[in-house]
Structures are given as C-alpha cells and as structure tokens.
Amino acid sequence: MLNSADIQFLLAIRKSASLLATAHTLGLTPSAVTQRLQQLEKKLGIQLIDRSARQLRFTDEGELLCRRGAGIIDQFDDLLEELHALRHGMVGKIAINAPFGFGRRYVASVVAAFRQRHPDVEIRMTLSDQPLVASSDRFDLVVHIGELRDSSLISHHIAPNRRMLCASPAFIQSHGLPGHPEDLAKLPTIALHENNEDVSLWQFRQRRTTVNIRTQPALISNDGDVIREWATEGLGIILRSEWDVAESLARGTLVQLLPDWKPPDANVVALTHQSAGLPERIRTFMRMMQEQFRPHCPWRLSKVERTQRD
Structure with missing residues (x-):
C-alpha cells in the first residue's frame, strides 16, 4: 500500500x-x-x-x-x-454542561468573557439538574459540585465549597434549634434532587464521629433556587452549598444550624474525558473559571467585601 x-x-x-x-x-x-x-x-x-x-x-x-x-x-x-x-489555537467548539444555579450565577459569565476574548470559539452551554447523568460523553467539560462517584472522567479543581445546614429564623422560632443531627429525622426538611442521588440521606461528622440521618423531606425540587426560597419562607431545613446560601446567611434570612457538625464538602470541579492532550481552548476556559474564585471565593467574602464588590 x-x-x-x-x-x-x-x-x-x-x-x-x-x-x-x-x-x-x-x-x-x-x-x-x-x-x-x-x-x-x-x-x-x-x-x-x-x-x-x-x-x-x-x-x-x-x-x-x-x-x-x-x-x-x-x-x-x-x-x-x-x-x-484546534489543539493549540483558539478555534473550534466547547460543549459545557453545568448545574442550573451555579451555571447561571458563575459559569455563564465566564462563557461571556471567554467569547469576547476568543470570538472564533463556538460555545454551547447546557444547564441541567443531572450534569453527570445527562450523557456526559456528549460534553467536552462538565461542571460538578460534590462527591464524584464511580466516574471515568478526570477531575480538575475549580473552587472550594462547603455544605451547610440552614433554616429561617421563623422556622427556628416555631420548631426550635436542633441539638443533634438525629433531631433532623423528626423535623420538616427540604431536599434537592440532582444526579440521581439519595436526597434523603444526610451525613454529618464531628471529630471522629460520623452520623448518617435518614430524613423525611416534606418538599423536593430539582432547582436549588426553589428550595432555598422555600427554606427562607420557613417551610423546612435545607442542606445546601455555601455558594448558594452565603448571601442569605449574610442577610439573616437563613441561619446555619449545627455548625459543629460538618457535612461532606462539595467542592466545585470541572470534569473532562482526558487529563493530557486537552485542546488549548478547553484548558484556557478552565483557567478562566478558576481565576474568578481567586484569591477568595465570592461566597467567602465578608459583608463589607461583598458590598464593595457589588
């Protein structure tokens, strides 16, 4: 031949x-x-x-x-x-999948900034409540928050993020403050359904002690904004990422519960199909995402810093 x-x-x-x-x-x-x-x-x-x-x-x-x-x-x-x-230049396409709330608040602005700098790159961003489940093989980059279970995808750290147990002052006045995670099994809770996770099983750790609590959610939604609003209205307790509830905690519309008991962290990561040989356009986009959370994440700014930033 x-x-x-x-x-x-x-x-x-x-x-x-x-x-x-x-x-x-x-x-x-x-x-x-x-x-x-x-x-x-x-x-x-x-x-x-x-x-x-x-x-x-x-x-x-x-x-x-x-x-x-x-x-x-x-x-x-x-x-x-x-x-x-395509490998080294800023041309081609990027297909991104991200969670609803985080995608709207943080990823969309990076897409806009990236597009302004690199107009020859076409970007398609899909927001989903199941970014891992929704055919991740069709995307160049998947933004994920929380633990990564049984995935062949490669994880790239984007930003630190904790989970927090929260309720409104009105809810606390009506039901009292829980003193132990076990109390949550008897209180109204609100759950976020995403990535086909077990939304009613909550885990907490204090020093060397780990407690798993099976809650009975009175309300469930696949949209984080919705369950945060329900919690603000006093309808139940939520377990949410700090990026989502930081402003509510700063305003006092939500209060952190059981601060000495730590749920598992839910760091923000970008997932790709490979670690080496990523096109320059994808590596540059991930760097831009990382840069917006340095030196401090917006959700970890003080009230004064947050006001000055806004």
Whole structure:
C-alpha cells in the first residue's frame, strides 16, 4: 500500500534531479536510495523512473504520481495545520454542561468573557439538574459540585465549597434549634434532587464521629433556587452549598444550624474525558473559571467585601 512517505520520497528524487543528490539530501547512501526506489516500483508494479537514460527521467506513471501525490501531501499538511490550530489555537467548539444555579450565577459569565476574548470559539452551554447523568460523553467539560462517584472522567479543581445546614429564623422560632443531627429525622426538611442521588440521606461528622440521618423531606425540587426560597419562607431545613446560601446567611434570612457538625464538602470541579492532550481552548476556559474564585471565593467574602464588590 502506498503511503505519504513513499510520495515524499519520490518528490525528493524529482526535486534533486538525481539519485546521488537525493541520497545526499536524505542522508542516505546511493545504494539505499536505489534499493528503496526498486522496492517502491515493485510494490506498485510500475516503473516510475527510466534509469537507462543519461539524465534521470520520470515515466508517465511516475510524473502522474508526483503531480497528484504533491496535491495529496499539501492537503495532508493543511490537515495537520488545522489539527494543530484546534489543539493549540483558539478555534473550534466547547460543549459545557453545568448545574442550573451555579451555571447561571458563575459559569455563564465566564462563557461571556471567554467569547469576547476568543470570538472564533463556538460555545454551547447546557444547564441541567443531572450534569453527570445527562450523557456526559456528549460534553467536552462538565461542571460538578460534590462527591464524584464511580466516574471515568478526570477531575480538575475549580473552587472550594462547603455544605451547610440552614433554616429561617421563623422556622427556628416555631420548631426550635436542633441539638443533634438525629433531631433532623423528626423535623420538616427540604431536599434537592440532582444526579440521581439519595436526597434523603444526610451525613454529618464531628471529630471522629460520623452520623448518617435518614430524613423525611416534606418538599423536593430539582432547582436549588426553589428550595432555598422555600427554606427562607420557613417551610423546612435545607442542606445546601455555601455558594448558594452565603448571601442569605449574610442577610439573616437563613441561619446555619449545627455548625459543629460538618457535612461532606462539595467542592466545585470541572470534569473532562482526558487529563493530557486537552485542546488549548478547553484548558484556557478552565483557567478562566478558576481565576474568578481567586484569591477568595465570592461566597467567602465578608459583608463589607461583598458590598464593595457589588
């Protein structure tokens, strides 16, 4: 089977105009060049060069192969350049999947800023309550919050994030403050349903003690804004990410419960299908996401800092 190296070899002969000069150009011995030419002609079953003449002369078949082959090599080089541009340049497409609330509040602004800087990159962002479940293989990058279970995807840290147990002052006045995680089993709770997780099983840790509590959610939604609003209205206790409830805690519309008992952290990560060989456009987008949470995450700013930022 003829390959690109064979065509390039034949083109080198035509450019050098002699087998001796070709040997010098390619750093081979004259006998090696002659042997390779014979092998190529044998492989094709065609004589490519008339070596009986005083000057090197290509046969009609050899001329055809050089002429058409040169075009093929040019197309191949163009293809490699395009692949290189996609790998290292800011062209191509990025398909992103992110959770509803976090995607609206933080990812969308990065997409807008990235697009302004790199207008040749096309971005498709999908917001979902199941970013891991919803065909993650169709996306170049998946934004995920929380523990990553049984996934072949590669995790890239974006920002730290804790989970917090919260309720409104009105709820506390009506039901009292829980003194232990076990009290939650008897109190109205509100759950967020995402990624097909067990939304009624809550875990807490204090020093070396871990407690798993099976709650009985009175309300369940797949939208974090909705359950936060329900909690603000005094309808139950929520277990939510600090990025989502930090402003409510600062305003006093929600109060943190059981601060000495720590739920598992829910760090923000970006998931990709591979760790090495990521296109530059994807690596640059992830860096821009990371930069917006440095040196401090917006949800960990003080009231004064938050006011100045706004």
